[in-house]
Each structure stands twice: as structure tokens, then as C-alpha cells.
Amino acid sequence: MEVNLRCPGCGDEADQEVLRESHDLLLKCTACGHIHRAPREAQPEPLRVRAIVSAGTESTPGTIELMPADVVEVGDLFVAEGAGDEAAGVEISSIEAVGGGRVPRARADAIVTLWTRVVEDVVVPVSVHRGRETIPLHQRADGEEVFVVGEVYTFGGKKVRISHIKLRDGPVLRKEGWKTLARRVRRIYGRFEREPTAYARRT
Secondary structure (H helix, E strand, O other): OEEEEEOOOOOOEEEEEEEEEOOEEEEEEOOOOOEEEEEOOOOOOOEEEEEEEEEOOEEEEEEEEEOOOOEEEOOOEEEEEOOOOOEEEEEEEEEEEOOOOEEOEEEHHHEEEEEEEEOOEEEEEEEEEEOOEEEEEEEEEEOOOEEEOOOEEEEOOEEEEEEEEEEOOOOEEOOOOOEEEHHHEEEEEEEEOOOHHHOOOOO
């Protein structure tokens, strides 16, 4: 994993290799080799929003993970988690907001319940690190699409190289070449790819 920061050793803004993550980051400059520390940017905790998942004539309770500032609209696609390791791609059909009213769109931290129906597609959340800034992106994908650590994909119209993948029902995939299906992804992490010729879409 790398972040782009100004190196206190050489003074250039360059990729810094993350050697260790704890309460701060231990970094090594890829330009000059200088090892230094940088504060870790505080990230908001995700929310588990209540969801009712409908498939045919049956409805079951579940949850959808969202960041507090995420804006959800009717028609949006997400992955809903049910009992055990069950997960399904769903489309938002109705939103119940704080106060009991139904609304066409709302921030995640103002949502009481999401009413959904099962679909084949899912939306994969992506976090891209650029310096100390984390940029959220989302990508619609078939639930069976494969994502591979170390490969470059187009997310939100931008080319991103995947650094690691957090799974819904397992460990974090960090080793280059490890892969998983879109429906199993909780969140993809990566960095913007500077070399356009390196793009390779995998299915």
C-alpha cells in the first residue's frame, strides 16, 4: 500500500510506501528512501442500516453498510447482508427516514429502514487514498464479476489499482493476485493509476 505525500527528507511529493500501520503511519519515500512517520487520518465509522430484502413474495431482514455521509436514492444498488454469511445484490425501492416519512433520497445517518428488492447487479464501494485524503467511489458490477488485488480497474470513470480488498465474510485480501467476487466485497481500497497503458479489466 502506498500514499502520496510530500517527503520531509527530499521535499518532493512522491509515493510513500506504508511499512506499518498503527496509531500513525511508518512510511518510506519511494523517491529517496527516507523513512518517516505521518499521522493517520481519522476515518468515520460505517453504519449498519436496517434493510428489508424482498425476493418474490418473501421478505427478510438484513443490513446495508454505509458511511454516515452517503446519500442514498430510490433505484440505487447495494449489497444487503442477511443471516449468517448470506448476501445479495439489491435495488432500493423505498426509503424510510427519521420521523417516519418515506422520501426519495436521504443521508445514511438519517435513514431508519431501506426497503429493497433482490437484483443480480451490485454496487461496490471503493476508497482511494491520495495523500492524506480518502476519495470515495462506487462502481456498478455484476455480482459474479471478479476483482483481483494488484490489477487496475475503472471505478467512477477513474483508473484505480487495487491494493487490498475487505471481504464481507472473511479476511482482508492483500496479496497480489488474490481475487474475489463482487458480491463478496465489503470495500475495495486502492490508488489512482498514473500509467494509462496499465489498465486491464478482468471479468
